Amino acid sequence: ASTLSVNGVSKRYRQRGKGRKLTVAVDNVSFTIPPGAAVGLVGASGSGKSTIGRLVTGTERPDSGQIRFGDLQIERLSHRSLHTLHRKVQMVFQDPYGALNPVHTVGYTVSRPCVNYLGMSASEAFDRAGQLLDRVGLAPSGQFLSKLPHQLSGGQRQRVVIARALACEPEFLVADEPVSMLDVSLRAGILRLLADLQRENGLSLLYITHDLLSARVLTDHILVLNKGIIVEQGATVEVLRNP
Ligand code: ADP
Ligand code: ADP
Numbered sequence: 001a002s003t004l005s006v007n008g009v010s011k012r013y014r015q016r017g018k019g020r021k022l023t024v025a026v027d028n029v030s031f032t033i034p035p036g037a038a039v040g041l042v043g044a045s046g047s048g049k050s051t052i053g054r055l056v057t058g059t060e061r062p063d064s065g066q067i068r069f070g071d072l073q074i075e076r077l078s079h080r081s082l083h084t085l086h087r088k089v090q091m092v093f094q095d096p097y098g099a100l101n102p103v104h105t106v107g108y109t110v111s112r113p114c115v116n117y118l119g120m121s122a123s124e125a126f127d128r129a130g131q132l133l134d135r136v137g138l139a140p141s142g143q144f145l146s147k148l149p150h151q152l153s154g155g156q157r158q159r160v161v162i163a164r165a166l167a168c169e170p171e172f173l174v175a176d177e178p179v180s181m182l183d184v185s186l187r188a189g190i191l192r193l194l195a196d197l198q199r200e201n202g203l204s205l206l207y208i209t210h211d212l213l214s215a216r217v218l219t220d221h222i223l224v225l226n227k228g229i230i231v232e233q234g235a236t237v238e239v240l241r242n243p
Helices: 049-056 082-088 106-116 122-135 154-167 184-201 212-218
Strands: 004-014 022-033 038-042 064-069 089-092 172-176 204-209 221-226 229-235
Touching: 004 049, 022 049, 022 064, 022 229, 038 049, 038 212, 049 064, 049 172, 049 204, 082 089, 089 154, 106 122, 106 154, 122 154, 154 184, 172 184, 184 204, 184 212, 204 212
Parallel strands: 038 204, 038 221, 089 172, 172 204
Antiparallel strands: 004 022, 004 064, 221 229
16 A cells, blocks of 8 residues: 655646736645555645646646655656556546546446456456445446446435546545535435545545545544645545534
8 A cells, every 4th residue: 555645736827818927826835644554635626726737647747846655656648648547546536427438338438447447357347347336325236337428316426436546456546526516315325435445445535525524434634735735734634523
């Protein structure tokens, strides 16, 4: 199991249509997430949370600073070796509609990482996809394997996305507002599933949200971001005692 360490990371964006003006999205941020820890990254909209999510998953590079997961220096990984990182670090995003390929069946979507990352045969992978679907509450899985995304509800799609993320047996999960696009009535179920999976699998979790209540349920440590700067951090019970 590996520790994520983010060290002095900054990211600036050029503002659209404003010439050379830069937005500082993330400003000299440092934190570590030890194996198995559940950490919340909270802050108002525009505070830089999603940018940090993209930086730690290697989908964007920082302007300065280092991001290390175990022996992988994330900001230096080539596009090809991101594969090595994504074997260990998986993501679940806000939008369960955009995250799934509309022409891939659920069975194909969830089994593919087992083939690509774990080297399973297609039929082994399909069996495992069935087990994963059962685990994420899409049971009996036989009813879901051949479905296409448009035949599923938003909550069911997010469960498929979670099953796909777990398929390659990752060590670390980055969940960026995983329930904010779902009906309010579905949110608690998905959050409970994420909490259970995190504990069962000893996953490290970076849970990105503006919703303090859900951060309280899901995390034991909190980082509070304001305008790209970590302004407070500590045990969730301490940080969220006086919201
Ligand atoms: P949060 O996730 O907390 O809402 P973001 O990380 O999305 O915050 O954004 C932080 C800041 O960076 C905001 O000012 C946002 O407008 C800006 N920003 C984020 N992504 C981009 C981008 N691709 N291009 C330009 N500006 C961006
Ligand atoms: P395609 O065959 O068109 O590449 P994929 O099934 O690989 O389609 O993925 C569909 C979309 O979901 C792509 O935009 C891809 O980047 C994204 N995606 C794939 N795997 C994951 C994952 N584990 N977490 C989040 N997004 C993913």
